[in-house]
Amino acid sequence: MNGQRANGLTGNGRTEMRKLTLTLLPEMFGICRFRPSEEIPGWALASAFFSVTRTSRELSIVCPERRIPAGVTSSRRWRALSVKGTLDFTEIGIIASLAIPLKEARVPIFVVSTFDTDYLLVRERHLKTAVEVLSGTGHRINLRSGRPTAPKANHP
DSSP: OTTBOTTSBBTTSOBOOOOOEEEEEEEEEEEEEEOTTSOOOGGGGSSSSOEEEEOSSOEEEEEEGGGSOTTOOEEEEEEEEEEOSOOOTTOOSHHHHHHHHHHHTTOOEEEEEOSSOEEEEEEGGGHHHHHHHHHHTTOEEEOTTSOEEOOOTTOO
């Protein structure tokens, strides 16, 4: 098990973080906020990737930025990285393996989870740093060119 015990801990008692492959989605995204009582607008549902969450406090929608009309309360210019593969609900630390190094690099994130996988959204202005940090910690990033960035050799 390469120095890893069945409980997921290494010999020094630290949890070993799984190395992931992420793919950059080609579109720019926006995160919209509506009153909780508002109807879900049709424009938000007209794309291959969107996420809708309603709570008693708000209605949040993530969708391609080009679909968001002027005047809608939103945060724009987000890029999405999709975690490759289907994740099992018993897996622990998937988001932590991405969020912790990005937190240390001061890269803000927004996460969308589905039944099968996770999507990590980072602001366009932080994308280069996010790719460098994540590949530096052993993750593989598939960019638009389809060629993955190899994990950096100096990761722990």
